[in-house]
Amino acid sequence: YPGAEAWVPRRGGLPALRRAAQECEGCDLHAHATQAVVGAGPRDAALMLVGEQPGDQEDLAGEPFVGPAGKLLDRALDAAGLDPDLVFRTNAVKHFRWEGTRGKQRLHKGPSRLHVAACGPWLVAELRLVSPRGVVLLGSTAGQAVFGADFRVTRDRGRVLDWPEGWGGLAEPPAWALPTVHPSSVLRSRDRDTDFELLVSDLAVAADALA
């Protein structure tokens, strides 16, 4: 894939970024998605949350984390003492990956490593605009986007890790990144209550790091 770099505007804020992303053809995912879903939240947010890619509802609404995973995430943030309205939410990949339909249901699957690499310039642009102090990486796709293929959620979740030196070439890089599971994995879990509490305790570590 050519990657998103050529579509990322040199100037402007989040609205300019959102408009420009609608034109992106940095990989093949734009073809079947309704729209590009870029990040949302306060421009001065101290914390950025990075998920995987828009799901069905996000693809239709044009906003990240508005579906079931987002609702669970908001409850977890709240339980961890983080105000959901004060965080910036985005995804490693900005287009839904459509895989056909089954009846009324639209099927999708996770992005490949190549999609994540192609879409990286949008995440870098968001980090440049928001300059968060910390970043929470939700699940292995987001973790690998920042820490590479060796990243493992099970090993690194709940730990405050130094932001990788030079990643994204940011003038004001985040101080740290904290990996945890993706909220969808809690929705799929056979022991939802336990896994929800584990997500909350990881987010509480991020809350402490910001305090």
Ligand code: URA
């Ligand atoms: N899952 C994600 O990773 N991101 C969203 O925006 C919604 C669901």
Ligand code: SF4
């Ligand atoms: Fe561009 Fe990212 Fe969409 Fe691919 S997924 S077309 S790189 S915005």
